[in-house]
């Protein structure tokens with residue numbers, strides 16, 4: 070099934086706005102928010118949660134006071150300083166424990182057990198655009214790459230259950246582990262950028278990541294007319310890397326007003342911004358093998 074993943078080399082380029090608009094334009098999609106560290110697709114799609122699931126990742130040690138002989142071996146071995154001497158014996162500081170298991174391995178009394186750590190929740194929801202799979206990590210929790218994998222697996226299951234064959238994902242920003250987890254095996258990566266110095270730099274890094282993992286990709290230039298010279302630089306970068314420009318979205322203050330009202334760019338009727346995002350969607354869908362026409366550069 071085609072899976073289209075929208076990412077950007079950094080946050081704040083309009084990635085989620087593009088993903089939300091694609092979700093509205095796509096025929097019968099599963100929508101997935103893979104930006105698990107700072108999810109915000111729900112602000113635009115207003116999901117109604119149907120199921121809540123715990124996400125456990127990593128391990129935390131715990132000491133059985135009843136079994137502990139107070140030898141102190143675990144405290145000496147823990148290089149994270151997670152074992153505390155308290156008035157009632159030794160105890161594990163769960164916030165400092167990295168779950169390495171050294172203490173449990175060497176404890177002569179077998180008094181230490183490791184258990185899965187609660188790291189957040191993932192949700193199965195309904196939206197006007199279609200079913201949505203999303204999540205929320207607990208503050209300070211790690212393993213976001215693993216949670217991204219869980220969401221993608223659940224989105225695939227949801228597709229099979231509902232007889233759908235298209236996944237639209239709002240990926241994480243940057244080029245770290247969660248992004249790699251989000252784009253590995255996806256059919257098309259949509260790179261959203263803007264004509265600023267950091268936009269150009271971060272597009273180069275994200276494009277490099279896609280090339281490294283051999284993922285087909287195309288570019289949407291948001292606020293394209295804000296700096297024509299910088300937009301021309303983006304186009305030269307895309308030409309050099311063989312990346313199609315899927316759409317050029319003009320800068321229009323009405324977009325911010327629409328987003329604040331919970332609307333997407335696709336909801337703007339005959340506005341040039343809506344025309345541009347529809348053009349971008351058709352090109353991205355075609356690149357994913359979901360349309361008959363090859364992607365073409367947009368005149369917008």
Ligand code: SF4
Pocket residue numbers: 132136137138139140141142143144159175176177178179180181
């Ligand atoms: S190593 Fe085991 S027995 Fe020794 S202090 Fe730690 S928990 Fe207690």
Ligand code: SF4
Pocket residue numbers: 129130146147148149150151152161165166167168169170171172173
């Ligand atoms: S599992 Fe590792 S980090 Fe946690 S308390 Fe034991 S030795 Fe320290």
